[in-house]
Amino acid sequence: MTGQPEKPPLPARMFDPWARIPVDTSEDSDFHRLNRIAGNAATGWALGPDGAYAQSLTLAEVVDGSVREALLHLLELGLIDIDSARMNTAPGWPTHRERKTS
Template sequence: MTSKPPLLASMFAPWPRIPIDTTDGSDFFHLDRVAGSAATGWALGPEGAYEQNLTLAEVVDGAVREALLHLLELGLIDIDSDRLNAAPGLPTHRERAVP
């Protein structure tokens, strides 16, 4: 596993990115498949986007929520609460650097 970048120095300071292996067969690749399946299942299910006629923003929020919940419930990812609470702020947008 790659070490975590340092926390932000201030609210809007740049957040250093760490490299992630996204190639076929990588750990990320497997998590992406599991999360994507959970998100798609939600979107197509009775409480999802098609049944509720949701806006695109609601679809994205719902799909991300379902994917994260699924990965957390499976114990495949953990929330670093200390790190989350220690940061003066977290960026909600990121520059696109992954192909």
């Protein structure tokens, strides 16, 4: 993404809150474009010969497979990168996304 703010510092301890980076999710944003690319890759997998419908997978397996396919596609295209140093330095990772209510 272009013009993305600098990453905030990692939390000091496991289970401390992670500071979040603001993301523009409007229809003309880079996020929106990436979301469409990833969504198409995930849908292609789900409907394809190795996907959810062909294998009668559980909902959890469908979600895991779709997320894997979407992330793999974006990584292979070089559209996203893994920050290995940040990931390996963190004391732990939040597994649930905090949602803002408005």
